[in-house]
Amino acid sequence: MNLDYINSFILSFYDFLKNQIDLESRKGRLEIKNMRSPMRGVAILIGISGELNGTILIDMGVETAHRLSSKMNGEPSAEITDLFIATIKEFGNLVCGGAVVRLDQLKRSFDLSPPTVILGEQMMLATESKSEILVIPFLSDLGQIDLNIFSARQKVNGRQTRTQHAHHFLPKDELETYQAFAVESCEALNDVEVRILRLAEDPCEIAPIFRALHTVKGNSGL
Helix, strand or coil: CCHHHHHHHHHHHHHHHHHHCCCCCEECCCEEECCCCECCCEEEEEEEEECEEEEEEEEECHHHHHHHHHHHHCCCCCCCCHHHHHHHHHHHHHHHHHHHHHHHHCCCCEEECCCEEEECCCCECCCCCCCCEEEEEEEECCEEEEEEEECCEEEECCEEEECCCHHHHCCHHHHHHHHHHHHHHHHHHHHHHHHHHHCCCCHHHHHHHHHHHHHHHHHCCC
């Protein structure tokens, strides 16, 4: 999977929760799945097309979805209504739209399909048996929301082909370590970039910059 693609969705997810609905969150343990996996109860399915073609599935439990709807609308949500569905769709649009804006800034061209909301616990989204699914859980006071990024297909000479990387040849445990390191390092370096821009006004930023870079350097030796 392309790291720009992954990192843009992670940063957009964080940005929405923190800046749009004033909610702190943390990333749970990343997983890589190569199987059909049951959904939690409320899912948002969005197709990505452009340089890479793939699928984003944002998955959460019903109670978490109602808490999210309440937070976004400023009023209680306890039933499946048109407002609830529209709010969940808007959440998916804003997260994925923010990611596309970031990708556009990197000169990567992507478009989104309209979001589809899927309701039902233990439902499964069937994928090809060899498809990779990167699952990134976000934990907050609302509950757990999973960002599922399905293996993207890259266009080559007008034709689609699955993106190939050397990590496809790693054992599963090493592959998980590689993916976690790559994503977490991208997050750390993005944080460093923000702090460097603030350094002239606040010299205290130098300490967390060095800590972040030291952590990336240390992890790279694993």
